[in-house]
Amino acid sequence: MRYPSHITLVEVGPRDGLQNEATPVPTDVKLQLIQRLAAAGLTHIEAGSFVSPKRVPQMADSADIVRALQPAASPLHYPVLTPNLQGFDAALAAGAREVAVFAAASERFSQRNIQCSIADSLARFAPVLAAARQHGVAVRGYVSCVLGCPYEGDIAPQAVADVSLRLLEMGCTEISLGDTIGVGTPAGVRRLLDALLPQIPASQLAGHFHDTYGMAIANIVAAMECGLATFDSSVAGLGGCPYAQGASGNVATEDVVWLLNGLGVECGVSLEALLDASALISGFLGKPPASRVARALLAKRGSE
Numbered sequence: 001m002r003y004p005s006h007i008t009l010v011e012v013g014p015r016d017g018l019q020n021e022a023t024p025v026p027t028d029v030k031l032q033l034i035q036r037l038a039a040a041g042l043t044h045i046e047a048g049s050f051v052s053p054k055r056v057p058q059m060a061d062s063a064d065i066v067r068a069l070q071p072a073a074s075p076l077h078y079p080v081l082t083p084n085l086q087g088f089d090a091a092l093a094a095g096a097r098e099v100a101v102f103a104a105a106s107e108r109f110s111q112r113n114i115q116c117s118i119a120d121s122l123a124r125f126a127p128v129l130a131a132a133r134q135h136g137v138a139v140r141g142y143v144s145c146v147l148g149c150p151y152e153g154d155i156a157p158q159a160v161a162d163v164s165l166r167l168l169e170m171g172c173t174e175i176s177l178g179d180t181i182g183v184g185t186p187a188g189v190r191r192l193l194d195a196l197l198p199q200i201p202a203s204q205l206a207g208h209f210h211d212t213y214g215m216a217i218a219n220i221v222a223a224m225e226c227g228l229a230t231f232d233s234s235v236a237g238l239g240g241c242p243y244a245q246g247a248s249g250n251v252a253t254e255d256v257v258w259l260l261n262g263l264g265v266e267c268g269v270s271l272e273a274l275l276d277a278s279a280l281i282s283g284f285l286g287k288p289p290a291s292r293v294a295r296a297l298l299a300k301r302g303s304e
């Protein structure tokens, strides 16, 4: 089987991971985590989210995080979520150079997550994309519920294609396909990508697989076989979505790096150094990493 020779990992732990943690994580711990992730070789680290602090209090310090990271002076990518112009303006003022808007392929999830229909969300993103173009800021587009919705069940691949194509037409550079509740299987991934790839090149698509049913690694392999070369993952398997009950964390970065090392596919991340990030955040949260790879390697480390 042929796989892409290089995989880009977008580390979403500091955002998608921590947005769902009940334990408040102080800004300095978040910054230490981001520094360790960067030291491990991760070049794309989603650093925060400029959303309502009443809805997601865990992300209320995103401006401080971005200010400390100084994205304009860094060779690394530190995207942040911006659901509307209010969020975009705040992100830009803090120094963000890359942002992401987030839509859904399911009407009911869109309503629950961002309090509006899919059509209204696209209308809300239009000024964000216009302002981003004006300021030379790159915009990623997320599409949630691509393989199933907690409220609507199955989602038609064409519904995913429709919203993805609109986001690309509006100026998004990449679409991250979110299996928000982790119900996908490799067969579903292939069906989805069979529908999308005639319309959107693989280079503009990323996989964002939650591991709720333990299928995320299998889904990544299926997506790589279809040509995708960018995947989102979360250190220690942190996270979930506050608007999708029962959704567990993203696929763990440690698990993906272990997979890629085993396949001989390069991703530029040191597993040893990544464990330092994993140990830091797991230690702070007082629970073991969800990643089985991290647990095994940390246990081995402890016994040496």
Ligand SMILES: CC(C)(COP(=O)([O-])OP(=O)([O-])OC[C@H]1O[C@@H](n2cnc3c(N)ncnc32)[C@H](O)[C@@H]1OP(=O)([O-])[O-])[C@@H](O)C(=O)NCCC(=O)NCCSC(=O)C[C@@](C)(O)CC(=O)[O-]
Pocket (backbone or CB within 6 Å): 016, 049, 050, 051, 052, 053, 054, 055, 056, 083, 084, 086, 087, 088, 102, 113, 114, 115, 142, 143, 144, 145, 178, 179, 180, 208, 240, 241, 242, 243
């Ligand atoms: C969607 C909105 C913005 C709609 O915001 P809204 O339409 O203004 O309505 P609202 O009632 O939800 O919020 C109103 C309050 O939020 C404020 N507000 C409004 N916008 C902002 C902003 N940008 N920054 C800071 N504050 C903001 C606004 O000023 C107002 O303040 P108040 O008058 O009550 O004091 C809001 O409901 C919100 O922030 N929701 C949180 C959504 C969220 O963060 N979801 C999780 C991330 S998406 C995800 O995890 C999925 C993903 C991406 O990982 C992929 C996958 O796995 O599928």
